[in-house]
Amino acid sequence: MNDKKLYSITALFNTPDEISKAAEVITNEGYQKYDVNTPYPVHGLSTKMKLKPSTLGYFALVLGLSGAAIALLFMYWSMSIDYPMIIGGKPFFALPAFIPVTFEVTVLMASVGTVLIMLFFFFKLPNNSHPLHDTDYMRKVSNDKFGVSIEAKDPKFDAEKVKQLFSDLGAEQIEEIYYDEDEINHKNKVFEPRFIAFLFVVAIIVAGGTYFMLNKLLFMSPFNFMMEQHRIDPQSKETLFADGFGMRPPVEGTVARGFMPYLYQEEPEKAEMLLSNPLFATEENLKLGQKKYNTFCSPCHGYFGKGDSRLNGQFPNPPSLHSEKIIQWQDGRIYHVINVGQNIMPSYSKQLTENEKWAIVLYIRALQRALNAKEEDLK
Amino acid sequence: MSSEEIKINYTKKELPAGFSRLGFILLIVGVILVLLSFITDYNRTTQNSVIIFTFLTSISIGSLFLVALEYLAGAVWSVPFRRISEIISFIIFLLPLFALPSLLNFHGVFHWSHPEAVASDELLKAKAPYLNQTFFIIRNIAIFLIWWLFYTFLSGNSKKQDSSFDQTLTRKNIKISAVFMPFFGISLTIVAIDWLMSLEPHWFSTIFGVYYFSGTILSALACLTLMVLYLNEKGLLVSGLTKDHYYSLGALMFAFINFWAYIAFSQFMLIWYANLPEETFWFITRWQGGWSYLSYGLIFIHFVIPYAILLPQPAKMDPLRLKLASIIILIAHFYDLYWLSMPSFSKDEVLFSWYEIAFPILAIGLFITVFSIKSKKINLVPIGDPKMKRAMEFKL
Structure with a gap:
């Protein structure tokens, strides 16, 4: 007292x-x-x-x-x-x-x-x-x-x-x-072990109850009514349409976002005339071109474009990229070949993006220039 | 507490002469301006009359709603102010005067009244059973007759009580209010649809009646607050009114400012989100050219500014800030009605000049004149109301 x-x-x-x-x-x-x-x-x-x-x-x-x-x-x-x-x-x-x-x-x-x-x-x-x-x-x-x-x-x-x-x-x-x-x-009772244990039990009950509710109960009948809806699911069969497909083909002429269809599939001359390289020969673009060329082109064309395949005859060797014909080609023509393929070379339009294709064209130009360097390039 | 101390200390006094003189001058100026505008631009004047008609409808029927609400809720704090609401709601008898110009030029105001427009328009054809001139006039006359009837009963009983001190009259009025309330909701929605929404007959919004209701109650409250503050300053009301009485007026106004913003935003957001062309064009008109500034201005004058003024608790008891908020709200409600109706008549440019001022001046003049004439004969406080003593004791 x-x-x-x-x-x-x-x-x-x-x-x-x-x-x-x-x-x-x-x-x-x-x-x-x-x-x-x-x-x-x-x-x-x-x-x-x-x-x-x-x-x-x-x-x-x-x-x-x-x-x-x-x-x-x-x-x-x-x-x-x-x-x-x-x-x-x-x-x-x-x-x-x-x-x-x-x-x-x-x-x-x-x-x-x-x-x-x-x-x-x-x-x-x-x-x-x-x-x-x-x-x-x-x-x-x-x-x-x-x-x-x-x-x-x-x-x-x-x-x-x-x-x-x-x-x-x-x-x-x-x-x-x-x-x-x-x-x-x-001292506050909050720190007593019994109270902390009580909190722990409450946490387990709440978390378990929530788990049971959201992951089990809602998938049991009749609580799963939200899953059965009157709608057509993607990639499912559907009797509503005559062809039986739930998904509708896009309207003719639909173009995907960020995709431009290639207009000169059968017309290499037109492509050569009308297309020009949108990229500048910056270090960044040339590096990208080199990387993609080495990945996709060099197995057949060789690292320097001489047609020296690393495939040792398993596949016919392509002609050299340093021929007079190809040096004379406009950028658009090389782009066309990458896009559509030529003779036994397949199309690479799926593997490469627009920028990468044009970067490869830049790199091929750089390779050609390296073998036919002019006087002033050495300065 | 000790209720013997509280006495209803009311003596009937004349309104200041300057008040009624001001009303008379404004009335004369207003009449001259309105006549001038009729002569110079008949079409535009009749279109303006829609704005002032809906504005005065708001104030008058909104005041009758406040009276009925007090009876139904058994509110005590508002009893000393009830008579003022009753006097304001007398204006419903004068409303046909303001409806007349637009009824005379029916085809110039209501696009749907053109038979040839209806014939070539599927939507208008479908709406024709409701939107036709005969039914329009019949239902509006019916609504006004019933409003007048309710006013006569409610206000008559209240006035009788001043001398008879009969408590059963309060009970009678509670019953009348209970009948009035649902009718008020339906009739106000019809008025909002007929006079404001049908100006753009292709447009529809299910919340429009509530939108007009929110402005109605807000302007009726603002008008009541302004009159209460003015009359109490002049000592014309019962003595012993305290800040606690003001507080409830301010708090109700504050609540309805939020209510208006809630309804207005709900209407806008649903239409903006759904993005259906048949609904969005109404807002697109109001978001193009000069109207866009008015639309942004509406947010500030109808919500942000009065909200900021009334937000602090002391502001709801401070006569100066209450007056400021009330005046802004009254202007904002007129602004709101102008914004609702005018773009339908003039889609491309904002029209505002003395034509738009003429009717408001007339309306203010008429309001003051009616108020001073009505208040000559009757008490400004319902001294016979059984709740009056408790009302004077009211504490927050």
């Missing part, structure tokens, strides 16, 4: 009018660290107590605004920068579609954040003990009495004067509240 300290002196009153008057008088006396406890909200008390407006609203404002900003930035980054996808033909940054989500996140951040700030910042949550708890005073003010408690920490606090003030105000019961230093600072 010796280490108990005085927390406050409390007084109980019978009516809201008395407590209003008491609050007014105590405020005018200059006490700051005091609080009023009533069983229900008493109108006008906060003005009598001269309480400052709560600052919680500003936290809510900041949290709400940051929620809006986070939601918008996240959607902007994920939908327009990191993984842009066309959804319903809308622009990547489709603001109207983002507004409901922004609104939800704003409300969520503001409400949950405000409650958490209230609990942890204003009520100092992990410490859930208060000297007024479990006192006769608290039992009465949560029933039918109106109480006021002046803390010992108040700069003007003087036990005799406070008691005198209370009895002058007509208090029904005046009581001193003590608290135990150890009790206030006692």
Whole structure:
């Protein structure tokens, strides 16, 4: 009992009018660290107590605004920068579609954040003990009495004067509240092994239940009704169409995205005349050409285009790429041969992209130039 | 608490002479401007009358809705303000005056009334059983007659109570309000469809009635707040009204600002997302040329600015900020109706000049004049209402 300290002196009153008057008088006396406890909200008390407006609203404002900003930035980054996808033909940054989500996140951040700030910042949550708890005073003010408690920490606090003030105000019961230093600072039950074990069990039940629900139950009849829908699945049989295919062939003349059909399949001369290399002979393009040439062309044509196949006669050797005929060819003609093939050389249009084909043409030109270097190339 | 202390301290006083004089001057100026605009541009004036007709409908029937709502909800805080709503809703008797110009020039305002347009248009043909001139006029007359009937009962009972202090009158009015409420919902939707949506007869939006409703209640509340603040400043209302009474007005306005934004955005987003040509063209018209600035402006004047003004809790009790918000909301509702109807008449360019100002001046003048004439005879506070004492005790 010796280490108990005085927390406050409390007084109980019978009516809201008395407590209003008491609050007014105590405020005018200059006490700051005091609080009023009533069983229900008493109108006008906060003005009598001269309480400052709560600052919680500003936290809510900041949290709400940051929620809006986070939601918008996240959607902007994920939908327009990191993984842009066309959804319903809308622009990547489709603001109207983002507004409901922004609104939800704003409300969520503001409400949950405000409650958490209230609990942890204003009520100092992990410490859930208060000297007024479990006192006769608290039992009465949560029933039918109106109480006021002046803390010992108040700069003007003087036990005799406070008691005198209370009895002058007509208090029904005046009581001193003590608290135990150890009790206030006692270890939280959160860290007890039994509680942690309990949390663990709850986690297993919740995770197991969720797994059973989403991966088992929803695949059992009758909960699997979502899987049987009146729609035609891709690559499935379908009696609706005469040919029995569920998937429809594209309309004649359909061109795939990012694909340009080759127009000069049978006309090498036309290709030579009309096509020109869109790439410049930069180091990057030549490196790409070299890599692709070495992979796809060199097995037959040889690393330097001399027609020296590495296949040792398993396959007829192609003619040299340094012949007068091929040097005279325009770029378009070489491109055509890569695209369509020639004699026993097959088409490479499936293996190579447009850029890679033209890069190979550039590289072949570089090989030809290397064998027939001009005077000025040596400078 | 001690209820013996509270007395209803109301003495009937005359409105300030300057108030009714201002109304009279505005009325005269408005009449002259409207007549001038009739002579110079008949078509445009009749089209403008649709805007002012729907605006005054909003304020007047919205006020009657607030009266009925108070009876049904058993609201206490709003009792001292109810008589003002009742007086404002008297304007429903004057609405035919503003409907008349557009009815006279029916073909110039309502595209669907042209028989040759209907004949060559499958959609209009399908809508003809509803959208035809005879049925239009019949249903609108019916709606107005029933509105007048409800006004007469509600307001008559309320006035009778001032002298008789009869509590059964309140009970009667609760029953009348209960009948009025569903009828109000249906009739307001019909008015919104007939007068605003049918201007673009190919377009449809199922939320349109609710959209007009949100603006209706918002403008009725703003009008009530403005009048309450003005009259209370002049000491014409019962003494003892506190900030707590104002707070509820401000909070309701704030709520309906959000409601309007919610409905307006829902309407826009569904149409934008579905991207069906028969719906989107209405918004495309409003998102092209000069109209696009007006569309963006609407977001600010109808939502962002009043929202920011009313957001802090003290603002909902501060007469100055409440007045500012009310005036902005009233302007915004007119702006909204202008934005709803005008692009249908002038697709390419934004038309705004003194033609559009003439009717509002007339309407403000008429409103003030009607208010000062009506308030000469009756109390501005329902002193006989059994809830009046509790209303004066009202605390947040």
